[in-house]
Amino acid sequence: METLANLGDGFAIALTWQNLLLALLGCFLGTIMGALPGLGPSNGVAILIPLAFTMGLGATPSLILLTSVYYGAMYGGRISSILLNIPGDEPAMMTCLDGHPMAKKGLAGEALSLSGVASFVGAFIATWGLILLAPQLVKIALLFGPAEYFALFALAFMTLGGVSSTNQAKSAFAAALGLGLATIGVDTQTGVPRFTFGEVHLYDGLDFLVAIVGLFALSEVFIFLENRHGGADADANKIKVGKLYPPVSMLKETAPTMLRTSFLGFLAGVLPGAGASLGSFISYSMEKRLVDKEGTFGTGDPRGVAAPEAGNNAAAGGALVPMLALGVPGSGTTAVLLAVLLALNITPGPLLFTQNPDVVWGLIAALFIANFMLLAMNIPMVGLFTRVLMIPSRILMPIVAMVSFVGIYGISGSTFDLLVMIGFGVMGWGLRKFDVPLVPIILGTLLGNAMENNLRRAVTIDNGNWWTLFDSPLALGLWAVAIIGFILPLIVGARVKAKMHARRDEEGSISD
Amino acid sequence: MSDRIFGVVGILLSIGYVFAAFAIEESFLSDAVGPKAFPLIIAAILGLSSLAIALRPDAEPQWPALGRLVEIAAAVIVLVLYAEMLPVAGFVIATAFVSAYLAWRLGSSILEAVLVGIGTSVGIYVIFHLVLGLSLARGPFGF
Numbered sequence: 001m002e003t004l005a006n007l008g009d010g011f012a013i014a015l016t017w018q019n020l021l022l023a024l025l026g027c028f029l030g031t032i033m034g035a036l037p038g039l040g041p042s043n044g045v046a047i048l049i050p051l052a053f054t055m056g057l058g059a060t061p062s063l064i065l066l067t068s069v070y071y072g073a074m075y076g077g078r079i080s081s082i083l084l085n086i087p088g089d090e091p092a093m094m095t096c097l098d099g100h101p102m103a104k105k106g107l108a109g110e111a112l113s114l115s116g117v118a119s120f121v122g123a124f125i126a127t128w129g130l131i132l133l134a135p136q137l138v139k140i141a142l143l144f145g146p147a148e149y150f151a152l153f154a155l156a157f158m159t160l161g162g163v164s165s166t167n168q169a170k171s172a173f174a175a176a177l178g179l180g181l182a183t184i185g186v187d188t189q190t191g192v193p194r195f196t197f198g199e200v201h202l203y204d205g206l207d208f209l210v211a212i213v214g215l216f217a218l219s220e221v222f223i224f225l226e227n228r229h230g231g232a233d234a235d236a237n238k239i240k241v242g243k244l245y246p247p248v249s250m251l252k253e254t255a256p257t258m259l260r261t262s263f264l265g266f267l268a269g270v271l272p273g274a275g276a277s278l279g280s281f282i283s284y285s286m287e288k289r290l291v292d293k294e295g296t297f298g299t300g301d302p303r304g305v306a307a308p309e310a311g312n313n314a315a316a317g318g319a320l321v322p323m324l325a326l327g328v329p330g331s332g333t334t335a336v337l338l339a340v341l342l343a344l345n346i347t348p349g350p351l352l353f354t355q356n357p358d359v360v361w362g363l364i365a366a367l368f369i370a371n372f373m374l375l376a377m378n379i380p381m382v383g384l385f386t387r388v389l390m391i392p393s394r395i396l397m398p399i400v401a402m403v404s405f406v407g408i409y410g411i412s413g414s415t416f417d418l419l420v421m422i423g424f425g426v427m428g429w430g431l432r433k434f435d436v437p438l439v440p441i442i443l444g445t446l447l448g449n450a451m452e453n454n455l456r457r458a459v460t461i462d463n464g465n466w467w468t469l470f471d472s473p474l475a476l477g478l479w480a481v482a483i484i485g486f487i488l489p490l491i492v493g494a495r496v497k498a499k500m501h502a503r504r505d506e507e508g509s510i511s512d
Numbered sequence: 513m514s515d516r517i518f519g520v521v522g523i524l525l526s527i528g529y530v531f532a533a534f535a536i537e538e539s540f541l542s543d544a545v546g547p548k549a550f551p552l553i554i555a556a557i558l559g560l561s562s563l564a565i566a567l568r569p570d571a572e573p574q575w576p577a578l579g580r581l582v583e584i585a586a587a588v589i590v591l592v593l594y595a596e597m598l599p600v601a602g603f604v605i606a607t608a609f610v611s612a613y614l615a616w617r618l619g620s621s622i623l624e625a626v627l628v629g630i631g632t633s634v635g636i637y638v639i640f641h642l643v644l645g646l647s648l649a650r651g652p653f654g655f
Contacts, residue, residue: 055646166570169561170561172557172560173561176557176558179554183550183551192536192537192538193536221587225587227576394615395620397614398615398632402611402632406648410648415596418598419592422588426584433574434518435573455545455549456545464545
């Protein structure tokens with residue numbers, strides 16, 4: 001009952017003209033960004049964060065704008081998967097398998113609208129899951145002391161590599177690199193400068209927004225420069241969209257699939273380190289095993305379109321649970337959303353629900369509203385977005401680069417930050433070549449200070465005894481999960497990951 | 513081979529990080545852990561993971577041809593110049609040049625590149641400065 005009252009308050013906050021307009025704008029931009037190959041949800045949100053700040057938006061409106069972009073991108077990714085057989089973003093990869101064959105059979109409109117409905121079902125169920133699960137997780141998190149938090153951060157880093165990379169050593173490298181970058185600047189506890197090499201600009205530390213925009217958005221521009229003639233420019237006109245509503249029989253046939261995969265996707269999203277790509281992958285695999293008796297999956301089976309779309313949108317909602325309740329994001333885009341909260345001086349985690357209930361519930365209400373807007377946008381208006389797909393990357397990418405610069409310059413007005421951003425862009429490009437995942441780097445720069453502070457607090461409280469980190473059953477449990485999460489992929493993960501990564505090359509470093 | 517070099521560079525990086533960590537001047541007022549311990553733990557992880565990468569390298573990444581690398585290097589130089597020139601030349605002029613350059617290098621014809629450059633720069637100026645009120649770099653002409 002209390003939950004419903006909170007949700008009611010949330011709707012009161014979200015239903016202002018400004019917030020509704022922001023949600024609409026976010027949904028629209030998000031769908032476009034999701035649909036355009038090369039701009040995924042994390043890039044999209046990263047580019048827009050500085051703008052949300054410079055527009056002087058408060059915490060709730062900024063979050064409404066950016067999470068609408070996040071949900072929108074999850075919807076939009078399917079459009080180019082179905083029409084062009086090029087995933088618009090990584091979680092939409094699995095949608096290619098049956099979506100494009102459907103389009104080739106002349107069912108493009110049906111595939112698009114069916115996947116729109118599936119996205120809606122997934123996101124809707126996941127938002128309810130968020131409402132029900134997050135407060136429970138908060139209750140557990142309130143028992144956490146500094147030692148448990150340190151273990152939780154370690155868990156986040158150790159499990160992140162399990163799915164985001166094919167090589168655990170590389171994801172550990174990325175996490176350490178990110179944490180190392182976070183230690184640059186004046187030490188918060190003793191006030192001594194660390195790793196600043198006398199550069200005054202570094203005393204405040206590296207701005208994580210600069211790092212995010214550089215690593216995600218700018219490195220994408222370099223990738224495009226490198227493969228200038230690589231085929232992202234395709235002609236969306238070749239396939240006629242046709243009917244814009246799915247036949248009722250098709251909806252009936254796919255309804256059980258959507259419901260099953262929504263739950264599965266949500267669970268995949270809640271798990272640390274998983275995120276939407278895994279959500280769509282396991283949803284598709286499970287449905288294939290479960291209902292594909294005639295071997296029609298992969299040849300344009302509607303259930304093969306509904307499963308990954310419901311799965312990835314549900315996972316997107318699920319990934320918000322650990323981010324809001326624990327302050328530990330499990331995926332790339334939620335890491336970027338965490339950056340928004342931190343930059344707004346809001347500390348996510350259990351206290352968020354008691355101290356800023358308006359932010360949490362306003363956000364959740366906005367997710368519901370955004371979801372309905374997206375359904376409305378993505379079924380009748382899908383033709384508009386298919387036209388956007390025809391913007392070639394040679395025009396799009398300069399715009400992306402310039403908007404990134406504008407955003408960062410707008411926050412700080414400093415040339416130094418722009419140079420740092422270019423540096424991160426080059427670094428991101430190089431690391432993507434080496435298949436080093438970028439998400440742990442971002443997570444490291446975001447959480448580094450909190451992780452170190454918790455470590456030092458825990459050890460200081462116990463008079464310098466380091467064993468305090470492994471003292472409570474809760475902490476031991478977290479460490480056990482962390483270690484299993486790190487080792488398990490080494491043993492069994494190689495096969496699953498090889499399958500999942502088979503279709504993605506450089507895209508792989510930025511997971512959802 | 514690339515991964516082995518990458519791993520060795522990573523090990524060197526972690527060694528450098530350790531030295532820089534030992535060089536941190538401790539303040540007389542310190543907690544039980546101090547400012548060095550966490551960086552040293554990180555350095556250890558960095559070093560170990562680099563060692564693992566060097567010992568068990570992945571398949572060779574696809575390196576672009578030299579021409580493409582020069583392309584990227586040129587773009588980096590142009591962007592650095594852009595960052596430096598922004599306060600001098602003003603937003604609209606600097607941005608028009610850089611976006612035209614990028615559009616040209618990404619495969620537009622000269623005419624299209626010029627149009628993209630002007631369009632991007634003026635478009636961003638109108639939307640972000642005139643409509644949203646974001647402060648952009650002012651040049652000699654005030655825009």
